[in-house]
Amino acid sequence: MKQTLSSNYILLLILTVVAALVAFNVTQNIMVKTVVGLAILKFWLVAFQFMELKKAHPFWKFLIILFGIIFGLIIMIIL
Amino acid sequence: MELKEKSIYYPPGGILIWIIIYLELITFGMAIIALAYYGSEERDLFHNNSLKLNKTIGTINTILLLTSGFFVAKGIQYFKVQHIKKTLLFFNWAIVGGFGFLVLKSIEYYEKLKVGLTMDYNSFFTFYWLLTGFHLIHVIVGLVLLIVISFSIRKKQIEASFEDIEASASFWHMCDLIWLLLFPVLYLLF
Numbered sequence A: 001m002k003q004t005l006s007s008n009y010i011l012l013l014i015l016t017v018v019a020a021l022v023a024f025n026v027t028q029n030i031m032v033k034t035v036v037g038l039a040i041l042k043f044w045l046v047a048f049q050f051m052e053l054k055k056a057h058p059f060w061k062f063l064i065i066l067f068g069i070i071f072g073l074i075i076m077i078i079l
Numbered sequence B: 001m002e003l004k005e006k007s008i009y010y011p012p013g014g015i016l017i018w019i020i021i022y023l024e025l026i027t028f029g030m031a032i033i034a035l036a037y038y039g040s041e042e043r044d045l046f047h048n049n050s051l052k053l054n055k056t057i058g059t060i061n062t063i064l065l066l067t068s069g070f071f072v073a074k075g076i077q078y079f080k081v082q083h084i085k086k087t088l089l090f091f092n093w094a095i096v097g098g099f100g101f102l103v104l105k106s107i108e109y110y111e112k113l114k115v116g117l118t119m120d121y122n123s124f125f126t127f128y129w130l131l132t133g134f135h136l137i138h139v140i141v142g143l144v145l146l147i148v149i150s151f152s153i154r155k156k157q158i159e160a161s162f163e164d165i166e167a168s169a170s171f172w173h174m175c176d177l178i179w180l181l182l183f184p185v186l187y188l189l190f
Helices: A002-025 A028-050 A058-078 B015-041 B043-050 B055-080 B084-114 B123-154 B162-188
Strands: none
Touching (some): B015 B162
């Protein structure tokens, strides 16, 4: 459990750095999809691991997954 | 406690904080989608103005919030096994991280105001000030909650139940969640 939190934290930091690097080094279309995808992945990691949503009823898990998918898709379609 | 958390009525921190979290996420989500929509309508304006934002400060602030959230999660973990000393240590570091965010945000705001990039400068900066401003208010409220529960744990006040502490931690993580959605759209995508 202790290791799960630490490894998730390190993963979150790596994803943040990767998103920043991608934002400056690839074409607009790929950049939007990658950066939004990474943001949603980080969003889920924080919700499930740090907020312990992984222990909650499936209803609450479903809502956070649905929110991430809808938000990510709308941003990708618009941009 | 595990069994209670599996109930639909008892998500970690309690049902009320999760109703607030989803309402906040929907509200901020709609505002960020509006930012993306207007950005797609005026691509050049949003691109040129997004270049005026300090991306280094934005990235460091993301790392500060993630680190602070990690410390809160560790604090909760130690509180569950009644390791009060370590709980307080991690909560204190989380509070330091939160104050670090406030300091960097103040520097960023000062830089913008100094060169006249106020809310009515253009539509990009209207979104910038409104979204980051509302987020900042949430961070301040989250910090106050963290300080209050740390004080409460230190004084061994029985009024602060585990659910109160977990709810305050969830509010702090919510600030993290909102920033994780806001930062890339505002600072990186245009």
